[in-house]
Amino acid sequence: MATEILGGALSKIGEYLVEATIHQVCYLFRFKSNVESLMNEDKNLRLALDRVQLQVNRAKRNAEDIEKDVQKWLDEVSDIITAVQKLGGEIQAKKTCLSGLCPDLGWRYRLSREVEKMTGKLLNLVNRGKFDRVGHIPPGIELFPSKDFVQFESTKSTFDQIIEAMKDDKINMVGIYGMGGVGKTTMAKEVPKKVLELGIFKEVVFAAVSQNPNVRNIQGQIAESLGLKLDEESDARRATRLMKRLRDEKQILIILDDVWARLDLNMIGVPLGGGCRILVTTRRKQVCHSMECESQIPLNALVEEEGLALFKRNACIGDELPTLNDLAKEVARECKGLPLAIVTIGSALKGKPIDEWNVVLKKMKNAKFVGVEDVDADIYALLKLSYDYLKGEETKLCFLLCSLYPEDYEIPLGDLVIYGKGLGLFEDANTIEEARSQLRVTINHLKASCLLLDGGNEELVKMHDIVRDVALWIASKEKKFFSKAGLGLKQWPKDEGLEQYAGISLMANELEVLPVSLAYPKLEILFFDCNYRAEVEVSDQFFVEMKALKVVHLGCGVMSVKSLQFLTNLRSLCLDDCRLKDIFSIGTLSRLEIFILRSCFFDELAKELGELGELRLLDLRDCRWLRRIPANVIRSLSQLEELYIGEVSFRTWNVEGTGAETSNASLYELNSLSHLTMLSLSIEDKCIPKDFTFPKLIRYHISVLPSDSRGFDSSYFSETGSHGHIEIRGSRLTSFNAFKEVCHTLQTLEVSDCNALTCLFTVSLARSLLQLEILSVENCSLMKHIVVADNNMPVREGSHIVLPKLTNLALSELPNFMGFYEGSDYSTWPSLQELTIYECRNTSPSFTVFEAAGKVCSHNF
Template identity: 25%
Template sequence: MWGAAASGIGSAAASAVGTAAGDETYQFAKEIINNLSCKVDNEADYDLEYNYGRLIKQAKELYACRDDILAQAKTKLVTQVYEAWISRVMKCEEEVQELETKYKKEKSNKRTWSQFFRGLSESRTNLSQSMAEECKTLHNLWVEGKSDIGIVVEKLPERVIIMHGPKSEDKIFLDSTVEEILGHLRDKNVKRIGLWGMSGIGKTTIMQSLNNNEDTAKMFDIVIWVTVSKDWNLEKLQHKIADRLKLNMEGITDPNEIAQLICRDLKSKRCLLLLDEVREVLDLPLIGMCESEKDSKVVVATRNYHVCCDMETDSEINVKRLSEADAWKMFKVKVGRNVNLPGIEPIAKLVVSECAGLPLLIDKVASMFRRKDNFHLWSDGLRSLRRWPSIKIQGINELIECLKFCYEDLDDEVKKVCFLYGAIYPEDYEIYIDYLLECWRAEGFIHDTSEFRVARDKGHSILEELISVSLLEKSAKMNHVRMNKVIRNMALKISRSCNFKILVKPREGLQEAPNEVEWQQANRISLMDNKLCTLPEMPDCNELSTLLLQRNQDLIVIPESFFGCMQNLRVLDLHGTGITSLPSSISCLKCLKALYLHSCSCLMELRYLEGLEHLEVLDIRDTSLNHFPIQIGRLNQLKCLRMSLTNFGIRHSSNVEYCRNVFSSLLLLEELLIDVHPNNQSWEVTIKAISEGVAKLTHLTSLSICFPTVDCLKSFISTSQLWKDFRFTFQFSVGYHDMTPYKILDCFKYQIRKCLKFANGEGVDPIISDVLLETDAFELIGHKGTSRLSDFGIESINKMRGCLIEGCNEIEMIVDGNRVERSVLICLEKMFINNVPNLKSIWEGPVHNGSLSQLTTLTLCKCLKLKKIFSGGMIKQLSRLERLKVEDCPEIEEIIAASENNDLKPDALPELKMLELSDLPRVKSIWTSDSLEWPSLKKIKIFRCQMLTKLPFNNENAIYLRCIEADQTWWSALACQDDATEQRLRSLWFQSP
């Protein structure tokens, strides 16, 4: 309105001027115009200032809204609506800046009379109107942004966050473990997997490789990695998982609510949770890891085996040290070209041996030697490495601190001293478990029980704890443990700083004993496996509690007064030395608890034992003693006796009555082992007398003895009260035969407590069937008069876990299913059939459900008439069979006969991992087609099977097969159904030497 009025007045004024009126009229008009113009100008200024203020305010509000949404967009998934909105806001920002520029320019203009009459004040009004319109646009965008509808949506977490993965040279040595874990992840029955092993063994590298693996990403919707720090707590762990899942936990502090939030989010996801460096048991449901509808899984990496068990893992994988060959390969790759310098390789191999097969240590040491470019530097480096950890070597001492944590974390002093005791043996020395536990007890580490069996059980508990925290490790040799070089170095370092004073010089080629000061300062001395030929006359070592001198074969004479100042000696090991007798000072050892003299092949007499009033363990096997040691009867504290009768009874049969009385007088005896030469019948009278004495013992818990005849066994069984109560474990050998050792025992990873060997017998004696009722493992050698194992009675053979049948010419089958109406061999885990020439089949007739359901190993060798392995229905029961070996069976044409298994399902033999076929001249097929899945098969060995020219594999089954070992001739004759299968099988072929 005011703009129009001003325009009209302006026209009137111009007209007035144009008519050249008088001055009075002109002045009057001018005054009116000035008053009106001022009024109009003030009104325009007011509108402009008002709209400018609104513009700036609403622009700031919109920009703040935009910045908030941009912040959200960093963690969320943006939409096209969001992108369009941001684009419009950016355009508005440009328009606001343009309006601001115009405003500032307008404010700087000075108005004149002429400008007023030209109508230029209209610009302010137009600018003000533009600002008002822009304000509307800004407000609408702000409202749209604040509504947050369709602008940003929750951004899904990444499926996998790639970790800093293992180097290629490390990865190749860990692939087999990664593949094993992947196999468990594919198994619907496996929910939790435990990965355990000592520090530096490569657990984190394995976990990283698993995290980054393409197969892992395909199996799961999300993979969550959490390193459980030393100072972890429930809240920290939950927040790490929640952050990875991008959960909004604003205002939520209660761990239970957080757990429910995590659980709800994972309910519909296939999640793999990787927990690294777990030091103690985690309650997964408390964290939020509940049972998922989508098959979520957890992998736990820890130093402690018990963590896996307590977290109820379905499978535990022990990460072992690298083999010598793999350690060498890894070291060469990491060191690089300098390892190829002249004269370096022999030193380099010694360097690798110092690393004890630990990938982390190999990595550290290789980086140290990588800079050494001549022989002298390598030699000096090796000397320094051998002195570690007594000297500091950069980059390595952190490992010893990690290992020391495992020691310090042991919850009592007994476990710590038991661990340190292991350092008195050489590095990687195979320590027999029973022997080690006996030494622990003799030393007083296990002192709160008088019963040997109870002490042994407690010792096993301590041993398992040390193994579970990786301070000791199980050996490949049955019932043995060992301490690796690095752990042993740590133990030696710890022993120097505490009161566990040890002098350890095993396997150092010593020809002279240590000096007097060294004897005096130590309380445990190990000089085993040296070349000592002399010992000091009477070393001053009253604090000495253990002395190990075993296998010093040149040590023939021990000075008469040698033991005079060893009143506190508790363990003395002289086995395998060249001594012919014991010195008189042996009687001074009033505290001696364990004496080992076995394999002293020159020891002909045993005297001066009367002073050993506290002796509990005596081992005199395989000596040259040719008469029964009468002094044994005076050792009334004896709890464990191991002896041989190889030479007894040949010239001194008059001692028979004394033998009977000696054993009946050893009232506290708990463990007795008596060896004989199986084919030497001269011990028959002696053993009968001994068995009569042994039958009267009331504390016996373990008995290993040979009975020359079934009647002798029957006599013992009928008179032994302990047998009637089934209160002891046993190894009974009945009959004369060639080999004393029980072959079957070495085939089990756990200890078999009750074993019977029946050699060169005839028929089925009821007493044998009675003993079989209590037997875990049975060896039937050279038997006559029966054609079936089942003739011994189904009830009798149903408890056995292992069975070896060898040299039994009349055995035609193992079980006749036509004669039984129930499950048979329901506990059998391992069966070995060797040199049974008339065996025609393992099973005849119907196979009742549950029969052979626990069988894991089946070996058939030299069964000349055997034509079929799996009879009709038998293979369906073998759900746990892992290893099948068939050797030198010339009549077999099919491993799985089609005529006996015409309805075989694809998932047959689901656990079979190893198949070994050799010297099978007629075998034409493993299975007639490629219809079986072979879901667990990993390795096949084929030797001298010239007619086997086709394998039952295609490009899709046997997905875990990793090796086909065979010679070049056989491989050249192999026919494959297509090129893809041939290419795959060729990649798996390993040429046998």
């Protein structure tokens, strides 16, 4: 029996040994087929990488965040491609082994085994590289506002209570309440970071409600964060769609900030319960009751020691100066533990001498406000004190200008330049560009004083709601500005004394009828928006008794420019989405410097526009009905610095010398504008004369398109940023010569479906591309090289091209493409981060062997 058992065991061991031996021997005989399998899977992985990388590039251009699993896959692919290249180099070193003539059996066995394992890894990555989506629109909230959030013992206790309430599945709504300026919004913006980190929620959405809630606006904020587009006209239908979308979410937190009264969640489209929970911030505890918050958490002022620590941090003082420290204690005590007051006053006193501290302390003790609801009245006095200590009237006026926008509005710096220039600010600036520079200095000073906040990007700013209230109080008291912006007004306000104001803002309202005329003799700046459905008429007498006006912004009105003919002091005129009966009287506005006709309805630009000898900026973006710009009008604008004609605006320029019977403007007129530095233009390729060259420009977005194509989205073009962008799509252009004068500032170049181009740049032109960051060339059937020799001259030996700022290079579907540089020498891209080559079958494989910023490029021949 024992013998049988032993014999069976030995037999089984023998079978395993034989199988193992055969498997090991197979590594020797299957070496060539293993290598072929590796090459096939490597090719499949590169194809998958190209597909995913193209999707990732599109997502990044759409400002989306890349999914974590996608980024992990890309990193793994990058690593394994490097490993395969290294393995391939080792195999290539002993080519004879592929034909079976390898005497080194140990090497052959080891490598065959390694190749087989590598092939399995490649196959796994290929199978994993099928993603439903590669990115998502980031939530509309800054998740890490650490520079604003300073955690003290008292605030930590409140924060911990909020997080504990979030962990409780039985609690659907949490309310944070406390006086204005105590830091509710700042704390609410810190919550997402923690709840996402703990996995309590998978998504967080933030919406500012404000004192006068606008249902449509709140719906829009939530939908935008979700990547949902609400096209419905009625608020009710939008609410239904939003409700359905939110019910699909398993774990989502909706933060409703600055709620003043009970909010009807059904009207907005926010479900309660299930996977959707809500965090409310409010100044009033009764709001928490009325909204039936299961957890109601107070946020109190800082205790004295905490207030002092925060004050010293913002005033930048240490413990080495006893006298200053004693003063700091007194000043901080007067701030009543309110973070907004502490930060603002501390910033105002930073770097100031002791005498000035004493003066401020005395004013703080004496300054009092009365009749202020839902906020400690002292904070108004303290913020007014910060305003008083601003340097220069320009800075103060810029601050007050920001109060003319609705509460929680993100204020474009470009607007402030236009309105400030019209009011006579930046008088030392010789150009609009210089005015922008001066504005940036002013804005930075206001931010440093904590009177303005960062917006969603570097070209936007915001005002804290209490700071805005104080600014409006100051402006009203000094009879400078009156504002009822964003209140949903349908009629012109009947407030007494409006004739005393220098500025009136009825921005973001829905006025349905306008007075025939108004007597505002001191008015210099006027903003008002009408209901776009009501087709509100602006009478020809409306502006007759407003002769001091320097700045006008009108949205969604129906008017004749004739009604403006009395405004001989007007310097900035902004018309948004207006229906214009005519603009032939525009020539009477002889002092006009800035003329914006954005999304307006009219078909012909008046030749009288050429009489505006002081005009510096002309904006005709999105004027989809514009068919004619009379010849020589643009040429006559000798002082013009900035011209915007983007997207679906005018594109049918005249080509001089073709004999076409037309009186439209020609591109040649641009070369008569010696002051032109900024251009936004969408044009058909047939309208570019053969010998035309664009003038030298600082910023531009030029789009060359076929006649049946829609232009670029002009909302992406920045008036305040530094950018040179050219897009050429479906064009029959045979060279890039028309753009040679702007190459020195070119940052982004996108070329697609251009089947007459064989190259883009000559060597001399390529050497001027010192600012180029993004280059994309796609589906150009004749494209052979990106860079060729000048005038068919041979490339000199040792010739070398450096593109120092190029970070992204994408070449796809170029069947005749042979290489980047026609010459025998090479080009260098020291900043390259992404290189994508797809369907370029004539390209030399050596062209794709790069390491760019630690990343391996992807390619598919």
